[in-house]
Amino acid sequence: MTIGLEGFEGALKDAALELKSINRSETIKLVSNLDADGITAASIIVKVLERENFSYNLAILHQLKENFARDLASEDYGTFIFCDLGSGQLKSINKHFRGKKVFVLDHHEIQGEPAQNVTHINPHSFGFDGSSEVSAAGVCFFFARSMGEDNEDLAHLAVIGAIGDVQEKNGFKGLNRVILEIAEKKGKIKVERGLKLFGLETRPLIKLLLYSSDLEIPGVSNDEAGVIVFLKEIGVNPLEPRNRWKSYYDLSEKQRKDLASKIILKRKEASIPYAEDVFTNVYKLPGEKRGQFRDAKEFSTLLNSCGRMDNAGLGIGACLGDEKQKRKALKGLLEYKRTLIDAMSWYKANKGDPSRVTKGKNYIIINARSEVLATVVGTIASMITKNGDAGRDTFVLSMARNIDDTTKVSLRVSNNPAGVDLKAIVSEVTSVVGGEAGGHQYAAGAIIATEREDAFIEVAKEVFNRHTEHNKKKN
Ligand SMILES: [Mn+2]
Numbered sequence: 001m002t003i004g005l006e007g008f009e010g011a012l013k014d015a016a017l018e019l020k021s022i023n024r025s026e027t028i029k030l031v032s033n034l035d036a037d038g039i040t041a042a043s044i045i046v047k048v049l050e051r052e053n054f055s056y057n058l059a060i061l062h063q064l065k066e067n068f069a070r071d072l073a074s075e076d077y078g079t080f081i082f083c084d085l086g087s088g089q090l091k092s093i094n095k096h097f098r099g100k101k102v103f104v105l106d107h108h109e110i111q112g113e114p115a116q117n118v119t120h121i122n123p124h125s126f127g128f129d130g131s132s133e134v135s136a137a138g139v140c141f142f143f144a145r146s147m148g149e150d151n152e153d154l155a156h157l158a159v160i161g162a163i164g165d166v167q168e169k170n171g172f173k174g175l176n177r178v179i180l181e182i183a184e185k186k187g188k189i190k191v192e193r194g195l196k197l198f199g200l201e202t203r204p205l206i207k208l209l210l211y212s213s214d215l216e217i218p219g220v221s222n223d224e225a226g227v228i229v230f231l232k233e234i235g236v237n238p239l240e241p242r243n244r245w246k247s248y249y250d251l252s253e254k255q256r257k258d259l260a261s262k263i264i265l266k267r268k269e270a271s272i273p274y275a276e277d278v279f280t281n282v283y284k285l286p287g288e289k290r291g292q293f294r295d296a297k298e299f300s301t302l303l304n305s306c307g308r309m310d311n312a313g314l315g316i317g318a319c320l321g322d323e324k325q326k327r328k329a330l331k332g333l334l335e336y337k338r339t340l341i342d343a344m345s346w347y348k349a350n351k352g353d354p355s356r357v358t359k360g361k362n363y364i365i366i367n368a369r370s371e372v373l374a375t376v377v378g379t380i381a382s383m384i385t386k387n388g389d390a391g392r393d394t395f396v397l398s399m400a401r402n403i404d405d406t407t408k409v410s411l412r413v414s415n416n417p418a419g420v421d422l423k424a425i426v427s428e429v430t431s432v433v434g435g436e437a438g439g440h441q442y443a444a445g446a447i448i449a450t451e452r453e454d455a456f457i458e459v460a461k462e463v464f465n466r467h468t469e470h471n472k473k474k475n
Contacts (some may be wrong), residue, residue, distance in 0.1 A: 008126040012146040015103060015119045019147065022079055023103065028056045029077040031064070033084035033136070034307035034375075036300040040157040040310075041083035041105065047154055048144045060312040062375075063438055063447060064407075066092045073097050084136030087122045088438070090114055095191035105139045107131070108438075123175065131440055133174025137161025141179055154182035154284055156296070163283070164300040166442065169313065170280055171311055187286060189296065189457065193280035195248070195260060198212035201295045204245030206233065206238050213386045215278060217263050218270035222388055222444045234262050249290060257418075262450025278420035293318070293329060302329055305336035308375040336376075343372045343380050351389070358457070363395040363464040365457055374400040378410035378445060395425075395464050399453060407453050409435075410445040411460075418465070429459045446473065 002010060022028070028049060032042035042058065049056045063067055064085040073096035074079070086093060086104035088111035093102060104160070114120035118404040121139055123130045126392060130139075141158035144151035162168060172180050180454030183189035194200050196215045197208050209230065212221045219226045231238050236255060240246050248445045251259065260278060267275035281295035292298050299318075306315030311332050317325025319361045347366065350356040358365040364384060379400040390396055393413050399409045411422045422444035426437040435448030448456055 003127040007128075008128070009146065010161075011121055011126070015121055015143060016146040018101075018119055019103065022054070024053050025131065026054070026078055028054050028079045028081060029059065029071060029072070029075060030056050031059045031061060031080060031082045031085070032312075034060050034062055035084075035310050036303035036307070036315075037135045037161040038084040038314050039163035039303045039307055039315040040164065040300075040319055041135070041140040043316045044137060044140040044151075044154045044157050045081055045083060045105070045145050046316060047320060048147050048151060052147065052150070058313070058316070063436065064089045064092075065436060065447065069093060070096050073100065079103075083140055084108075087120065087124075090118065090120065093118060098117070105136060105143055107134055107136050107139055120122050128175055132169075132336075133172075133176055134168055134179075134237050135162040135165040135176075137164075138175055142175070145182075152182050153186055153188065155179050155186055155435060156188035157204075159183050159189055159283055160296045160300045160303065160319075162247065163296050164304060165206075166440070168297075170279070173419065190286050191283045192282045192284060193279045195256075195263070196278055196280040198301075199298065200282065201290060202246040202247060202292055204238065204247060205236070205251075206245065213385075213388075216264070216267065216272060218266050218272070219264075220266065230262070230266075230355050234258055245364070267369070271395050292333070302333050304379075305333045308373075308379070309336050309339070310375075339373060339376055340379060340383070343368075343376050344383060346372055347380060347384065358461075360461065360464060362391075362393060362468045363397065363461070364390055366398040367397070367453060367457070368398065368400040370401045372400045374402045374408040376400075377408055377445065378412070381410045381412040382443070385412045390414040392404060393420075395467075397460055399456070401450055402447070405450050406447050407450045407456075408445065408447055409456060411439075411444075412443060416442045425460075425463055428463055429456055432459045455463055 007140045017348040030042060030045055032038040051076065069089060069092045079101040081103040083105050085104035085106060087110045089107045094115040104118060104120045106122050110122055110124050123139060124133045128134055138161065141154060144154055145282040160178045167176055180189065197212050199208050206227050209220050209227045210224060220230045238246055240250060263278055264276050285294055285296065292302050303315040306312055306329055309332050312327050314329040314332060318329045318443065356367055377398040377400040381396040381466060384390055384396045394414045396412045399406050399407050411426055413420055413422060421441050423441060426446050428442040430437045430446050433452045437446045437448045439445050
């Protein structure tokens with residue numbers, strides 16, 4: 001295999017020829033992951049299959065566990081395409097999909113070797129880092145492009161997917177940058193600079209400033225009264241004349257500039273390092289009206305909510321521009337937000353109960369059992385890393401049960417300290433207590449047997465404690 005772009009493109013070309021050679025009377029089974037990257041990846045492939053006149057059937061999974069692979073293989077399809085999963089499960093794919101044609105388009109770490117009938121496209125094979133420079137949607141985009149140049153109009157979906165997998169860090173690198181350039185060239189994405197706050201399109205200004213822990217505005221972030229005072233200081237009424245809450249884009253350009261310079265001033269007064277570092281890239285979809293779908297970051301959040309609410313199909317419809325599905329997806333987002341609010345209320349009500357929430361020096365461990373939806377425990381852990389409950393560099397481990405005697409475990413850490421690898425930590429714990437680990441450096445998780453919950457917590461505590469020891473030595 002040739003390393004680098006040449007090798008990658010060569011392999012993509014071969015894979016494209018292979019797909020094109022399949023009989024159009026066959027129905028192809030498409031299997032993807034339920035997060036924003038998986039949904040955008042699937043959307044790209046759906047569009048390609050439609051353009052190539054294939055019929056397809058879609059399945060969305062959390063994770064390609066061995067028994068899912070076995071069940072899928074028993075379905076009556078001759079060709080399978082896996083997106084955003086599969087590279088870590090080559091062994092079970094080889095075993096169960098003998099005699100079937102399989103495509104794996106993934107960016108996770110590779111475990112094992114593909115069998116003869118498995119066309120495996122993964123950037124790691126060509127020297128690219130799949131965790132930071134291309135997502136599964138990106139891999140699918142490059143594949144789509146080698147199927148036909150007209151598919152370049154799907155580039156924005158790969159940008160949204162990469163954002164969903166946290167590969168955007170004040171810009172993109174590597175293959176993601178190539179994708180962004182194509183998206184810009186095609187008029188599908190326009191890059192602007194905006195305040196480093198989430199929800200510029202849709203959040204009321206008050207909430208935008210209140211939940212601004214990524215930006216740190218002294219006296220304003222996490223301080224409701226502080227937000228009101230601050231808005232008064234800069235002469236902004238948070239309400240519109242029609243009594244609707246104003247969002248960032250309701251402000252005039254002058255007001256927006258004013259807001260930014262006042263934020264910088266507050267940060268300078270509090271001697272925050274890099275006080276002027278308040279802007280970030282905003283990726284706008286120029287074809288969209290103001291709102292959830294115009295900002296790639298907010299779009300990706302919406303897709304995540306579709307996946308977590310068991311509505312990935314709506315997300316795919318939204319990606320492909322179906323207005324009705326977009327409206328439904330927005331409704332689903334409201335429902336998702338309510339689910340999160342309920343889950344956070346559960347956490348607040350139970351955080352004093354040591355049988356449910358354990359706090360250590362550098363960790364918070366939450367076992368919600370069946371009291372919180374398993375698909376949102378990861379998001380809850382992320383929220384707790386930001387809501388002030390977790391100090392600096394604090395691990396937040398959360399777990400909740402699935403319906404099949406398994407438990408979903410999620411791990412996050414506040415401030416994302418360099419040198420901490422959550423995927424490695426989860427893998428270490430599962431190697432002792434069993435279960436299947438997955439994820440990335442700053443967002444990892446596992447599926448374990450429910451009866452192993454306590455064992456998992458005990459081993460995780462040991463690993464977290466070792467991290468404090470390590471930090472003490474370092475300082
Ligand atoms: Mn992914």
